[in-house]
Amino acid sequence: MEITSDNPIDHLPADELEARQIELLKKQLTYTLAHSPFYRCKFSEQDIAAISRLSDLSGFIKTSKKDLAEFNAEFLSIPQREVVEYVTTSGTTGKPVTIALSKNDLERLAYNEARSLEIAGFSADDIVQITTTLDKCFMAGMAYYLGLIKLGAAVLRAGQGTPEFHWEMIRKTNPTALIAVPSFLQKTGSHASAVSNRITKALCIGEALRNADFSDNQLSKNIKKHWDIDLRSTYASTEMATAFTECQEKQGGHLLPELIILEILDKNGNEVADGELGEVTVTPLGIEGMPLVRFQTGDLARKHTGVCSCGRTTPRLGPVEGRLAQMIKLKGTTIYPNQIEEILHNHPNASPYLIEIDQDYNGLDKVSLVLPETFPEEESNRLLIDLQAKLRVKPTLKKSSVSAIQQLLFRGNSRKPKKIIDLRNASA
Ligand SMILES: [Zn+2]
Structure with a gap:
């Protein structure tokens, strides 16, 4: 050819x-x-x-x-x-x-x-x-x-x-x-x-x-x-x-x-x-x-x-x-982690990051973001307002050290960074 x-x-x-x-x-x-x-x-x-x-x-x-x-x-x-x-x-x-x-x-x-x-x-x-x-x-x-x-x-x-x-x-x-x-x-x-x-x-x-x-x-x-x-x-x-x-x-x-x-x-x-x-x-x-x-x-x-x-x-x-596989259902709306990532890219200090998806005891999806501990408090508020306005999602923010986040990104000897942690089917 x-x-x-x-x-x-x-x-x-x-x-x-x-x-x-x-x-x-x-x-x-x-x-x-x-x-x-x-x-x-x-x-x-x-x-x-x-x-x-x-x-x-x-x-x-x-x-x-x-x-x-x-x-x-x-x-x-x-x-x-x-x-x-x-x-x-x-x-x-x-x-x-x-x-x-x-x-x-x-x-x-x-x-x-x-x-x-x-x-x-x-x-x-x-x-x-x-x-x-x-x-x-x-x-x-x-x-x-x-x-x-x-x-x-x-x-x-x-x-x-x-x-x-x-x-x-x-x-x-x-x-x-x-x-x-x-x-x-x-x-x-x-x-x-x-x-x-x-x-x-x-x-x-x-x-x-x-x-x-x-x-x-x-x-x-x-x-x-x-x-x-x-x-x-x-x-x-x-x-x-x-x-x-x-x-x-x-x-x-x-x-x-x-x-x-x-x-x-x-x-x-x-x-x-x-x-x-x-x-x-x-x-x-x-x-x-x-x-x-x-x-x-x-x-x-x-x-x-x-x-x-x-x-x-x-x-x-x-x-x-x-x-x-990463679809998140939130109170009648459907979102995908990459929509959250698009907003995170607007906050350069929020890197590296992890997006955690889990289910609460009612079986409803919930989202947490793991961000570097250096991520400023006032920017956290701006990020949450951004997410609420554009996606109607209000995730829990967690802070962690950059090295701990890096370790989780390459968990299980992954060849690529795995930014999404989906715990919904963990017990299945
Ligand atoms: Zn063309």
Whole structure:
């Protein structure tokens, strides 16, 4: 699969795009039926042949994260000797999930990421410093590396490190772009004015940069306070092995039509209207190692199908507005921890922080925030007023030492900071 700077598939009229996707979907489902022990009896050749619209996929079985964790080995669809890479996810139930990739899957991953980087404005002229984890069986860091190489860009495989370490690398090698988690850029950015650099852009993962209407969120504004940098958001997960990445218009991440089918479903499993919030459900295409059909990510976002101002006709995926597993129900309203985080980002002294969700003896959800003991009292009041006004939530504030909070962020040897402590199902 070759990449070109202006891929014709991104500009197809809607009906041609759907026809192309149906063809690839049928191929993927036929392969899955023949090779995946998990899906063997879940649908038939007739079901596949009957697909004439993408919406016909709604008749197929959905796959949950729980399915993938509980029956992990049954998803393996190639002989073990054809596996070239194992990556892991932490899994929602705590059970680690292994995803096995074939040689072609790895090539597909590189192609996917090169396409994504190109949409984000990266090219062979760039020198790119990767500041995210490259090892520990993570898929993402490897995908960026492979994608950048495929694109012909020069890579600085810096990996995880302190802001000081990264600025030292920047001084030495003068990169033009970064791949980073937004909150890391926020922390690192305060050094930006002190060190001369030619970094003009960053591909951002793990946290949203926009509000639902695509305006910059607080985190994005905070980063730009320190440096003039073009931030592009990309969304992906290990299971989907496919990225949705913003073009220069920043109106949602563009779907790569040759690599994935996207559905946004309501709680009854029905597709929501264009622009409505629902669960991101995906069927990745061209996968050999562990194909997934209608995989439910647990992430809530909106799909936008209007033609983008950049000229691409491919659907765009808005920012993740919440995760189903972290839904908090408060006296008739529903909120998600990331809405609380958006407000916390407006209070720079409230870092690091933890959001604790628990249930009271009536079975009602309650929220506590754990903040550094240095967080000033008068700002605590302002924060509570902010939360009450914008979310109608009045959490209990707890103070703790920075080191204790840091320890809890990486509890259970977690590879990523876990800012949400959900105690609701602790006894289950
Ligand atoms: Zn666009």
